[in-house]
Amino acid sequence: MGTIQTLLNKLAQKLKIKQIKPHGKVDKILRYVKYILLFLILFITYKAHELILRPYDPWAVFMHLGSGSEIFEEFLIGFIILIAIFLSSMFIERAWCRYLCPLGATLALLAPLSIFKVRRSDSKCVDCRACTRNCSMGLNVHSQEIASKTECISCGECISRCPVDNTLEMKKGSIVLSLNKMAAMPLVILVIVVGSNIALGTFKTSSSNVEVLNENGVLNDDNIKGYMTIKDVATEFSIDTNIILEKASLPKDTDINKPLKELKNDLLDKGIEFETEDLKEVVKELIKQSY
Numbered sequence: 001m002g003t004i005q006t007l008l009n010k011l012a013q014k015l016k017i018k019q020i021k022p023h024g025k026v027d028k029i030l031r032y033v034k035y036i037l038l039f040l041i042l043f044i045t046y047k048a049h050e051l052i053l054r055p056y057d058p059w060a061v062f063m064h065l066g067s068g069s070e071i072f073e074e075f076l077i078g079f080i081i082l083i084a085i086f087l088s089s090m091f092i093e094r095a096w097c098r099y100l101c102p103l104g105a106t107l108a109l110l111a112p113l114s115i116f117k118v119r120r121s122d123s124k125c126v127d128c129r130a131c132t133r134n135c136s137m138g139l140n141v142h143s144q145e146i147a148s149k150t151e152c153i154s155c156g157e158c159i160s161r162c163p164v165d166n167t168l169e170m171k172k173g174s175i176v177l178s179l180n181k182m183a184a185m186p187l188v189i190l191v192i193v194v195g196s197n198i199a200l201g202t203f204k205t206s207s208s209n210v211e212v213l214n215e216n217g218v219l220n221d222d223n224i225k226g227y228m229t230i231k232d233v234a235t236e237f238s239i240d241t242n243i244i245l246e247k248a249s250l251p252k253d254t255d256i257n258k259p260l261k262e263l264k265n266d267l268l269d270k271g272i273e274f275e276t277e278d279l280k281e282v283v284k285e286l287i288k289q290s291y
Contacts, residue, residue, distance in 0.1 A: 001062055002097055002153075005089035006136060012090035020091045027138065030099040031151065035109075038102040058082040058096075059103070068261050070226035070276060094136050097153070108150040116172050118147035118158060124167040131158035131168060141168070156182050209236055221283040226261035226276045230254070233279060239286055248282045250274065 013019065022030055041053055054060055061078040064071050071079060088095040097104050120131075120141065131141035134157050141147050141158045147168075156179050159168045170177040177185075197203035209232050213223045224233055234241040234256070241256050250272065255263060260276045267274045 009093040034105040038105040130161045134161040230256040
């Protein structure tokens with residue numbers, strides 16, 4: 001999301017869209033908003049004992065963009081927030097990251113623990129302010145020995161834009177990280193983490209159907225998703241697929257192995273309207289009858 005925001009902002013600048021750059025007290029006050037949001041999210045989640053704010057989470061929406069129209073059923077408000085984030089980034093670079101992102105607030109709180117930080121040599125600095133002008137987080141890099149103990153995201157943009165060698169460096173004591181090393185480190189960590197999990201057999205990219213359907217130890221038909229198939233649902237709820245087809249008034253040759261969000265298009269070609277919500281109702285009714 002950060003990358004997309006940066007690309008949209010660069011596009012906006014090429015299109016000559018006027019950039020908004022909050023300064024002074026306004027900027028300082030706005031930066032506190034993400035910490036307030038972080039506290040509220042943690043507090044509400046703690047009180048509710050569940051992620052009740054998930055439908056409003058733009059990150060959850062971003063990870064479900066491939067869900068088709070189903071995304072509007074569960075994440076309509078979150079989708080609107082996501083679009084607002086991308087639009088805002090065209091006027092203020094990384095506006096979401098700077099002022100509103102709760103994850104950004106979490107990382108900012110942990111930033112002081114970072115070993116390597118962007119440091120500026122006052123004796124070499126020519127005060128051209130290229131670093132500050134190009135900082136994606138809007139920091140006054142030119143006036144600080146350390147870019148920022150909390151808000152700096154270590155993107156290296158200031159280092160690459162500085163016209164004087166070794167004025168800005170990512171370093172700890174005498175150890176300096178070049179831009180190439182800065183880029184390589186997260187890739188190496190990613191390979192190690194993913195590789196070790198694959199070797200241990202614990203790597204997976206999504207939750208299993210039973211994990212998604214299970215809620216507080218009970219299978220919940222409201223959690224049936226469009227990426228599931230009729231066979232998946234029948235298996236997890238221990239219902240015969242033929243009974244589901246009959247109850248849903250679907251043809252016997254219906255492809256029970258096709259995801260629901262794709263199956264509905266096949267059925268629509270046959271003049272049959274069938275949505276994920278319809279399967280939820282069928283399963284709900286069959287469960288009631290079983291009792």
